[in-house]
Amino acid sequence: TQLLEQSPQFLSIQEGENLTVYCNSSSVFSSLQWYRQEPGEGPVLLVTVVTGGEVKKLKRLTFQFGDARKDSSLHITAAQPGDTGLYLCAGGTYNTDKLIFGTGTRLQVFP
Amino acid sequence: GAVVSQHPSRVICKSGTSVKIECRSLDFQATTMFWYRQFPKQSLMLMATSNEGSKATYEQGVEKDKFLINHASLTLSTLTVTSAHPEDSSFYICSARDRLAGLSYNEQFFGPGTRLTVL
Numbered sequence: 001t002q003l004l005e006q007s008p009q010f011l012s013i014q015e016g017e018n019l020t021v022y023c024n025s026s027s028v029f030s031s032l033q034w035y036r037q038e039p040g041e042g043p044v045l046l047v048t049v050v051t052g053g054e055v056k057k058l059k060r061l062t063f064q065f066g067d068a069r070k071d072s073s074l075h076i077t078a079a080q081p082g083d084t085g086l087y088l089c090a091g092g093t094y095n096t097d098k099l100i101f102g103t104g105t106r107l108q109v110f111p
Numbered sequence: 112g113a114v115v116s117q118h119p120s121r122v123i124c125k126s127g128t129s130v131k132i133e134c135r136s137l138d139f140q141a142t143t144m145f146w147y148r149q150f151p152k153q154s155l156m157l158m159a160t161s162n163e164g165s166k167a168t169y170e171q172g173v174e175k176d177k178f179l180i181n182h183a184s185l186t187l188s189t190l191t192v193t194s195a196h197p198e199d200s201s202f203y204i205c206s207a208r209d210r211l212a213g214l215s216y217n218e219q220f221f222g223p224g225t226r227l228t229v230l
Contacts, residue, residue: 031217042117042204042221043155050216088154092217097143097160097208099217104154 003027004091004102012108013079021074021105023089031092032065032072033099036085043088079109114138115207117222124195125230132190132225134205140185141207145219146178149202161188185210195229202226 004025013019023032031050035043047056049065049072056063060083062075072089089102114137124130134144143162147155159180161167167180177199179191188207192199206219 033218035221040202040224040226042115042206042223045113045218045220048216048218090217090219097217098145098157099219101155101157106152 004089004100006087006089006102006105008105009103010106010108012110015080015109015111016078017109019076019079019107021076021087021089021107023072023074023102025070025091025100027091027100028069028093029091029100030069030094032069033090033092034063034072034074035088035090037088038085043086076107079107081109081111083107084109113209113220115205115220115222117205117225119225120223121226121228123228123230126196127194130192130195130227132192132203132205132227134188134190134207134222136186136207136209136220139207139220140210141188142185142210143208144182144188145206145208146180146188146190147204147206149204149224155204158190192227195227197229200227200229 007022033048034046037043047063052067052069054065060077064073087105090099116135118133146158157170158173159167159169161180161182163182163185169175182188202224204224206221
């Protein structure tokens with residue numbers, strides 16, 4: 001069974017701090033997506049990474065796919081209250097349309 | 112682009128009634144649509160995968176006669192919760208894959224979700 005473990009589970013920080021969220025698995029994925037979900041809404045796709053070692057930046061967010069394509073990280077620089085939400089990583093494989101979702105990281109950024 | 116709508120956004124019903132939730136891809140054709148259930152403060156739980164014109168594939172433990180899925184076109188999938196009971200109360204979210212997306216990109220685009228409350 002493929003599992004994606006995210007850490008930390010919860011994160012509560014002050015505005016302006018930096019943070020990193022980790023997404024780890026023992027399985028290899030063909031792609032890795034990061035989503036952010038706000039309360040009462042559906043997840044919104046932030047980024048997709050497909051190449052081992054790939055790094056993508058989205059303003060203050062930096063995403064990295066592990067060299068072996070088993071793990072990923074999301075780093076947020078100078079967090080803002082608007083970054084508050086549930087962050088979900090999700091892994092895809094070639095042989096199925098399904099995504100394996102991570103356990104989630106709930107981020108709260110206080111002003 | 113890649114907008115998915117869901118209707119209704121909220122529904123309250125009495126125990127024993129059936130509720131239909133619609134999921135539409137607005138600006139793309141969806142090869143596959145997915146239905147998820149999400150409990151408070153938890154990640155998404157996949158219920159079923161539906162492909163246009165064929166029967167849905169349900170995940171282990173999900174009752175197919177309880178959660179009826181119809182994928183009538185490349186832009187519409189429906190989930191019907193039959194004979195709903197209070198334990199079916201949850202947040203239901205659909206997602207869709209773009210028919211033109213490459214196999215290496217398993218991106219799914221999500222609807223805004225439907226909050227079901229069964230009294």
